[in-house]
Amino acid sequence: MTRRVVRRTGLLRGTIAAALLIVAATACGGDDLPAVDAQLGGDTTREVTGRNSFGFPAPTLSNEERRVFEIGDSFFTQNWVTAPASTDARDGLGPMMNAQACSSCHLLDGRGTPASTEDGDLGLLVRLSVPGSNGVSGVEPHPVYGDQLQDRSILGVDAEGELVITYDEQPGTLADGTEYSLRAPTYTIENPAYGPLGDDLLISPRLAPQVIGVGLLEAIPETDVVAAEDPEDADGDGISGRANRAWNPRTERLELGRFGWKANVPTVESQVAAAFSGDIGITSELLPDASCTPTQTACADTPNGGEPELDESRLGSITFYSRTLAVPAMRDSDSDEVRAGAELFTEYGCASCHTPTQQTGTLDDVGVEALADQTFSPYTDLLLHDMGDGLADGRPDFEASGTEWRTPPLWGLGLIPDVNGERFLLHDGRARTIEEAILWHGGEADAAAEAFRSADLSDRTALLDFLDAL
Amino acid sequence: MSTKQTPTRVLITSLILASCGSDDGGSADLGSAVGTYAEGVHASYAASVESAEAMDAAIDAFVQDPTGESLTAAKQAWLDARDDYGPTEAFRFYGGPIDDEETGTEGLINAWPMDEAYVDYVEGDPEAGIVNDPETYPSIDTDLLESLNEDGGETNISTGWHAIEFLLWGQDLNDAGPGERPASDYTDAPNADRRAAYLTTASELLVGHLDDLVDAWAPDEANYRAEFLELDPQDAMTSIVTGIGELSRGELAGERMNVAYSERSQEDEHSCFSDNTTADIVNNARGIRMVLHADYPGGVEGTSVLDAIRADDNDLADQLAEQVDASVAAAEAIPAPFDQHLRDGVPDSDPGRASILAGIEALEAQTPTIVSAAESLGLTVNVT
Numbered sequence: 001m002t003r004r005v006v007r008r009t010g011l012l013r014g015t016i017a018a019a020l021l022i023v024a025a026t027a028c029g030g031d032d033l034p035a036v037d038a039q040l041g042g043d044t045t046r047e048v049t050g051r052n053s054f055g056f057p058a059p060t061l062s063n064e065e066r067r068v069f070e071i072g073d074s075f076f077t078q079n080w081v082t083a084p085a086s087t088d089a090r091d092g093l094g095p096m097m098n099a100q101a102c103s104s105c106h107l108l109d110g111r112g113t114p115a116s117t118e119d120g121d122l123g124l125l126v127r128l129s130v131p132g133s134n135g136v137s138g139v140e141p142h143p144v145y146g147d148q149l150q151d152r153s154i155l156g157v158d159a160e161g162e163l164v165i166t167y168d169e170q171p172g173t174l175a176d177g178t179e180y181s182l183r184a185p186t187y188t189i190e191n192p193a194y195g196p197l198g199d200d201l202l203i204s205p206r207l208a209p210q211v212i213g214v215g216l217l218e219a220i221p222e223t224d225v226v227a228a229e230d231p232e233d234a235d236g237d238g239i240s241g242r243a244n245r246a247w248n249p250r251t252e253r254l255e256l257g258r259f260g261w262k263a264n265v266p267t268v269e270s271q272v273a274a275a276f277s278g279d280i281g282i283t284s285e286l287l288p289d290a291s292c293t294p295t296q297t298a299c300a301d302t303p304n305g306g307e308p309e310l311d312e313s314r315l316g317s318i319t320f321y322s323r324t325l326a327v328p329a330m331r332d333s334d335s336d337e338v339r340a341g342a343e344l345f346t347e348y349g350c351a352s353c354h355t356p357t358q359q360t361g362t363l364d365d366v367g368v369e370a371l372a373d374q375t376f377s378p379y380t381d382l383l384l385h386d387m388g389d390g391l392a393d394g395r396p397d398f399e400a401s402g403t404e405w406r407t408p409p410l411w412g413l414g415l416i417p418d419v420n421g422e423r424f425l426l427h428d429g430r431a432r433t434i435e436e437a438i439l440w441h442g443g444e445a446d447a448a449a450e451a452f453r454s455a456d457l458s459d460r461t462a463l464l465d466f467l468d469a470l
Numbered sequence: 471m472s473t474k475q476t477p478t479r480v481l482i483t484s485l486i487l488a489s490c491g492s493d494d495g496g497s498a499d500l501g502s503a504v505g506t507y508a509e510g511v512h513a514s515y516a517a518s519v520e521s522a523e524a525m526d527a528a529i530d531a532f533v534q535d536p537t538g539e540s541l542t543a544a545k546q547a548w549l550d551a552r553d554d555y556g557p558t559e560a561f562r563f564y565g566g567p568i569d570d571e572e573t574g575t576e577g578l579i580n581a582w583p584m585d586e587a588y589v590d591y592v593e594g595d596p597e598a599g600i601v602n603d604p605e606t607y608p609s610i611d612t613d614l615l616e617s618l619n620e621d622g623g624e625t626n627i628s629t630g631w632h633a634i635e636f637l638l639w640g641q642d643l644n645d646a647g648p649g650e651r652p653a654s655d656y657t658d659a660p661n662a663d664r665r666a667a668y669l670t671t672a673s674e675l676l677v678g679h680l681d682d683l684v685d686a687w688a689p690d691e692a693n694y695r696a697e698f699l700e701l702d703p704q705d706a707m708t709s710i711v712t713g714i715g716e717l718s719r720g721e722l723a724g725e726r727m728n729v730a731y732s733e734r735s736q737e738d739e740h741s742c743f744s745d746n747t748t749a750d751i752v753n754n755a756r757g758i759r760m761v762l763h764a765d766y767p768g769g770v771e772g773t774s775v776l777d778a779i780r781a782d783d784n785d786l787a788d789q790l791a792e793q794v795d796a797s798v799a800a801a802e803a804i805p806a807p808f809d810q811h812l813r814d815g816v817p818d819s820d821p822g823r824a825s826i827l828a829g830i831e832a833l834e835a836q837t838p839t840i841v842s843a844a845e846s847l848g849l850t851v852n853v854t
Contacts, residue, residue: 046852048852050852051565051571052852052854055854056852056854057854063834067724067728067732070720070724070725070728070729071728071729071732071733073720073724073725073854074724074725074729077725078582078583079581079583079585079627081583081584081585081586081587081588082585082586082587082588082598083587084587084592084593084594084595085583085584085585085586085587085592086584086586086592086641086642086737086742086743087583087584087735087737087738087742088735088737089733089735089738090583090738093585154587154588155587155588155598155599155600155603155606303594303595314733421571
């Protein structure tokens with residue numbers, strides 16, 4: 001099944017490439033096209049391609065910072081092991097979890113692969129809840145299964161169940177008659193090990209994104225993000241844009257949500273701590289409780305790897321590592337077709353949410369010299385937008401409704417195949433190509449997607465070429 | 471490594487090649503240095519298989535007749551075999567046979583840290599592990615250990631050097647020395663026969679995985695080596711230099727030394743059961759020098775990477791050779807056992823800790839020179 005998909009993607013890419021050649025041969029004299037800034041991460045940018053594109057340190061780190069980065073890298077990359085173990089800095093895995101290391105899902109700091117539990121590929125998890133809300137977790141967790149399905153476990157403890165993903169191909173046609181097919185996923189949880197999940201279960205699949213650039217996104221002044229909000233669409237452009245407010249366990253208050261597919265996490269540190277807790281089963285001072293609910297007794301009776309398992313200093317190092325990964329530079333940013341694509345990106349309205357340029361705060365606010373005073377190009381506004389019923393998870397999260405998602409940054413888009421081999425896009429990896437991801441856009445993005453559907457082949461190709469150069 | 475090359479990019483590449491081919495590292499015989507490297511990789515893995523087979527035989531002898539002496543002999547054979555494997559880590563980090571995205575076996579050969587309680591009893595959990603769970607795992611054989619590692623490669627990987635090390639030495643609960651697993655674990659302890667089965671199976675798998683690497687680099691076969699030698703020598707040399715550059719800083723200075731040094735977690739070291747970590751570090755550092763000088767086992771001769779650099783820039787070649795000698799010497803100067811320098815309360819001024827820091831700094835210092843040397847050959851090498 002998977003193999004057939006790959007082959008078809010390859011064919012499509014071949015067609016685009018052939019078309020590109022024609023564009024390249026004919027599209028000359030584009031000097032009036034605006035320049036595109038290739039340094040997507042400001043001074044944290046590195047000119048890299050290939051399998052490790054997402055794994056380099058920002059070139060501006062000092063030697064001392066570089067050593068902290070290495071510590072973070074180690075605890076991000078190496079597997080955690082069952083407690084008790086000789087390597088007592090690295091034990092306490094599970095007892096139930098989705099992965100054994102951050103790098104299991106963020107392979108080479110890259111993106112996850114959507115797969116059913118039995119297929120073994122990692123990087124997609126399913127959040128669980130029941131109707132209601134809770135100011136700390138943003139949802140009302142399931143009373144037995146908590147707020148995510150942990151489909152793996154250590155010896156002697158049952159995993160919570162198995163995730164099964166099936167896809168339904170939905171054919172469509174572009175304005176010029178070109179046919180395409182989108183795959184619509186269905187998520188089923190089989191063999192629940194701790195009793196029935198109930199009829200009012202809400203689920204939301206979430207794919208692990210590439211890690212690059214999160215330090216820059218965190219360093220955008222809150223006022224800048226909020227200034228772009230337009231909840232009532234006062235300017236009448238069909239695009240609202242709302243900031244989420246999410247719980248920060250460090251400050252114990254609600255703050256601007258910046259990370260996660262629903263902007264349901266405020267800081268890189270809280271994202272790291274939450275992923276350790278939920279995905280790997282590793283406790284920290286921020287989230288000190290093992291993720292066993294009261295009836296999961298075998299889970300609760302298992303030896304832990306210390307209290308907490310991840311100490312403050314290591315949490316800090318992993319957070320620093322995540323913040324200071326280099327953003328790869330664009331390739332071919334000065335080619336005519338990429339610059340033409342960038343112009344179409346604005347013309348179609350994509351840039352209304354995928355804001356090309358942002359600016360970080362000063363050193364006093366940001367704390368890390370490499371991240372301060374940077375002008376950079378994430379192509380996101382960090383705001384929530386209604387993306388239509390096709391993408392909706394129907395599961396509100398803090399202020400985010402069941403149809404809203406946060407605009408994801410687009411940097412690294414073209415290097416995902418280098419790092420991951422394949423390119424699974426959107427919040428659950430359903431899109432197999434950039435084109436499919438665009439065609440899934442609905443709701444506030446409907447007009448932009450429609451502009452793409454109506455465009456001729458050369459314009460579509462230019463747009464895709466621009467995105468692939470990111 | 472990316473196969474994604476649009477025709478546009480191919481065109482651009484060929485234009486660049488055409489326009490600057492004449493002054494681009496013209497005097498260096500890269501092709502011949504690449505050939506020597508391929509020969510050396512093959513010879514290095516062959517040496518590694520040979521000593522791993524000797525270890526496998528010693529392990530067989532031990533489980534046939536488990537005594538203190540036969541256990542000591544098996545442990546010595548493991549230590550000897552590690553000396554041959556260590557330098558081969560300079561052949562990693564460019565997606566070659568050892569760490570190819572799809573087929574690489576590095577995780578099965580050298581995974582760390584070891585999930586001890588997934589394999590056998592540990593202090594605090596006497597019934598832990600597959601060894602002590604005959605109900606779930608009725609038989610321990612290659613099929614079982616391979617299947618546990620096939621679920622997307624992210625179940626608890628418990629094969630390779632450190633699994634064998636754990637089963638020979640046991641946990642290092644001894645502050646001053648290595649682990650002290652008794653030979654009786656293989657005679658009258660609970661599940662002794664299952665433990666022996668795990669040990670011999672892990673050893674057999676390791677030899678097999680190393681053998682696959684020898685095959686991948688064997689001459690005159692339709693294998694990775696053939697593909698490697700077909701590459702543009704500039705691309706092949708980029709891989710070679712990436713391997714030593716990444717090992718130098720990111721892996722050895724960073725992951726293996728700085729993290730252990732900074733975190734002061736006593737067993738946060740690569741060979742924590744056997745206390746062989748200093749030897750591991752020295753062998754990695756020597757691996758870099760081995761590639762540079764084409765100083766491979768088995769009498770391999772030919773143009774070295776250093777010769778190629780020297781043809782372009784004699785001073786840079788001298789500087790690199792000096793720095794690499796210095797980093798090997800600094801690694802050799804770290805007193806064993808490594809974990810004694812990681813204990814809480816040992817001041818940074820302690821000679822042991824100072825020697826680790828000196829080793830880190832020597833490796834950090836040589837890495838930019840490796841990158842510069844690549845640049846002098848007209849290559850772009852990115853290492854972390």
